Amino acid sequence: xxxxxxxxEKLTGIQSSRKSYYSELVYLIEEMKKxxxxxxxxxxxxxxxxxxxxxxxxxxxxxxxxxxLVFEHFALTIVKGGTLSSYLAKWNDGDWxxxxxxxxxxxxxxxxTGQVHLTLAEVLPEHHATSVPLRSQLNQxxxxxxxxxxxxxxxxRDEAELIQLVASHVGVVVENSLLFQDVNEKIKIEAQxxxxxxxxxxxEMAAGIAHELxxxxxxxxxxxxxxxxxxxxxxxxxxxxxxxxxxxxxxxxIQNLLTFSRQEEYLFSTTSxxxxxxxxxxxxxxxLSVSGLTITREMSEPPLLFHGSxxxxxxxxxxxxxxxxxxxxxxxxxxxxxxSFLVQEEDGSYVGLSVYDNGxxxxxxxxxxxxxxxxxxxERTKGTGLGLSVSLGIAEAHGGKxxxxxxxxxxxxxxxxxxxxADEEDNDGEKTDFDRG
Numbered sequence: 001x002x003x004x005x006x007x008x009e010k011l012t013g014i015q016s017s018r019k020s021y022y023s024e025l026v027y028l029i030e031e032m033k034k035x036x037x038x039x040x041x042x043x044x045x046x047x048x049x050x051x052x053x054x055x056x057x058x059x060x061x062x063x064x065x066x067x068x069l070v071f072e073h074f075a076l077t078i079v080k081g082g083t084l085s086s087y088l089a090k091w092n093d094g095d096w097x098x099x100x101x102x103x104x105x106x107x108x109x110x111x112x113t114g115q116v117h118l119t120l121a122e123v124l125p126e127h128h129a130t131s132v133p134l135r136s137q138l139n140q141x142x143x144x145x146x147x148x149x150x151x152x153x154x155x156x157r158d159e160a161e162l163i164q165l166v167a168s169h170v171g172v173v174v175e176n177s178l179l180f181q182d183v184n185e186k187i188k189i190e191a192q193x194x195x196x197x198x199x200x201x202x203x204e205m206a207a208g209i210a211h212e213l214x215x216x217x218x219x220x221x222x223x224x225x226x227x228x229x230x231x232x233x234x235x236x237x238x239x240x241x242x243x244x245x246x247x248x249x250x251x252x253x254i255q256n257l258l259t260f261s262r263q264e265e266y267l268f269s270t271t272s273x274x275x276x277x278x279x280x281x282x283x284x285x286x287x288l289s290v291s292g293l294t295i296t297r298e299m300s301e302p303p304l305l306f307h308g309s310x311x312x313x314x315x316x317x318x319x320x321x322x323x324x325x326x327x328x329x330x331x332x333x334x335x336x337x338x339x340s341f342l343v344q345e346e347d348g349s350y351v352g353l354s355v356y357d358n359g360x361x362x363x364x365x366x367x368x369x370x371x372x373x374x375x376x377x378x379e380r381t382k383g384t385g386l387g388l389s390v391s392l393g394i395a396e397a398h399g400g401k402x403x404x405x406x407x408x409x410x411x412x413x414x415x416x417x418x419x420x421x422a423d424e425e426d427n428d429g430e431k432t433d434f435d436r437g
Contacts, residue, residue, distance in 0.1 A: 038068050038162060045166065048173045050180040054078060054087050055098040057177065061145070061170060062089035062096045068162070073124060073148040077116050077131075079105075079141065080178070084112065086119055099123070116144050128152040132163050134171035143174055210254045217254065221247045253282055270421055271310040272303040273340045273351050279310075280317045291325050294335040304340060304351040306418040308398045313418070316394055316402070319387040320355040320414045327359025327412055334358065342420065349420040350400065356413040362406040370404060391416075 041064050048057055054076065062074035074096075077086045084105045089096045101123070105115050117129045127148040134143035145167050155163070224244040231237050277297070281288075288295060306313075321336065328334030337356040342349065362370065371392045388402075395402040399419045406412040 034068075041065065041068050042166060042169050046169050046173060048170075048177070050173070050177045051184075052177070054085070055100065057174070058087040058089045058098050059096040062091075065147075065166065066091075069147065069159070071147040071149050072127065075116070075120055075129075075144075075146040075148065076174075077112075077144040077146065078174070078178075079112060079143055084115060084119070086116060088120065088123060112141065113144065116146060120146065120148060124148055126150060130155060130163075132167040134167055134174055136171070136175055142178065143171070145170060213254055214251075217247060217251055221251065249282075268308050269310060270305055270307055271313070272305055273313075273353050273418070274299045274303045276310060276313050276317060277338055277340070277353070280314050280321065283314075284318060284321060288321065288325055288336070291329070292334065293325065293328055294333075296335065296337045298337065298339040300340045300342065304342060305421040306351045306398070307421045308418060309394075312394045313398070313416075316391040316416055317353070317355070319391050320416075323387065323414075324355050324357035324359065324412070327357050327361075329359075331359055343417055345417075350417040351420050352415060352417050354413055354415045356411065358411050361408040361410050361412055362404070363408045367404065367406055371402070 044064050045061060048060060052060070058074070058076040061076060065071070065074060072091070074089045075086050076089075077084060079085075082104055084103055086101045088099045088101065090099065091097075101119055103115075103119065105112060113131055113133070116131055120127070120129055127150055129146050129148050131144045131146040133141045134145065136142055145163070147163075221244065224240055224247060228237065228240050228244060231240060277299070281295075321338075324336045328336070335358055337354075339352075339354045339356070341352045341354075343352040344350075371388050392402045395416055395418070401417040402414070404412065404414045
């Protein structure tokens with residue numbers, strides 16, 4: 001027999017309603033916790049530092065999104081100036097590690113989405129990508145957020161809305177980061193232009209000083225020559241000869257400085273790379289010697305000739321040597337090796353000149369950018385970022401090449417190649433064959 005209470009519960013459904021109520025309440029509480037977690041994560045995403053690198057930003061976004069979304073890998077893609085840069089974050093050993101992929105693509109949003117997926121598929125072929133665009137205030141697409149999963153699954157309405165919400169908040173931060181980078185780059189370029197103008201003014205001052213020194217130096221040389229003739233057998237004759245030789249050396253330095261500072265178009269002539277190095281060391285040898293470093297010269301035999309502007313090539317060598325000097329500051333047993341050599345390549349023979357230093361080296365990421373205008377690994381007050389860019393332009397104008405190899409923390413070596421002038425007649429009418437095959 002059923003009790004009275006049991007019959008009432010069956011007739012009224014009070015007990016079943018109570019169970020449904022509690023189940024719904026538990027569900028609502030879980031949903032509220034879930035929404036609160038999502039809001040907390042979105043709040044964290046709005047606090048991304050605008051001066052952080054894209055790799056740092058990508059890893060941070062991946063770490064935050066992994067708390068509310070299920071995915072194996074994450075990618076942040078930035079579209080700027082026709083360049084598509086994808087930063088792929090992979091979970092490895094308890095941390096998100098970022099890898100960079102860059103390519104040039106047409107700036108069309110539908111095409112870009114497919115291009116992003118193709119790029120990521122090359123690295124993660126077994127994963128399925130879900131992307132959402134990042135849009136600016138003008139509704140222009142400047143990037144993408146991409147979730148990568150091992151299994152293909154349909155995105156439900158709630159997840160789609162969540163991803164869109166995340167993209168809208170992240171988009172604001174990423175856009176601010178892009179603006180910050182543009183402004184920062186503009187400030188940096190302006191500062192470098194000011195520094196370049198200052199260096200040009202110093203060059204003009206140096207040329208003026210060199211002209212002023214010429215007059216007293218001419219008197220010193222002339223008078224010392226007269227005195228040398230009168231005191232041939234005097235005990236002071238060696239001292240007077242030393243004064244004269246030092247005066248000649250000073251005059252040569254001033255002449256090189258004047259030639260180097262001229263803004264006129266340089267004339268091409270037949271020149272030996274050894275002579276170029278000799279003149280450069282005459283100009284900046286003292287700067288290098290007081291730095292406490294050792295300079296080793298390994299010059300070719302016989303001398304290698306090229307046809308070009310001697311003083312423009314000197315500008316390249318000066319820049320390479322001064323960069324090497326800066327790189328070895330603070331190193332144990334700092335040294336620079338200057339070496340000339342013959343290079344045989346498919347397109348012909350080249351005069352090679354390398355400048356090696358055992359300095360701090362250049363990281364792989366920066367090595368690909370060092371020849372770009374205004375890019376510098378030095379402090380802002382110590383470099384304009386124009387030296388290597390100008391040097392590359394000079395080398396290419398001579399039909400040559402300029403490239404670098406480096407290992408961070410170990411060494412750097414810059415190599416200049418200029419077309420070899422072989423079988424050329426010298427001043428005595430004799431031919432010189434430099435083809436050592």
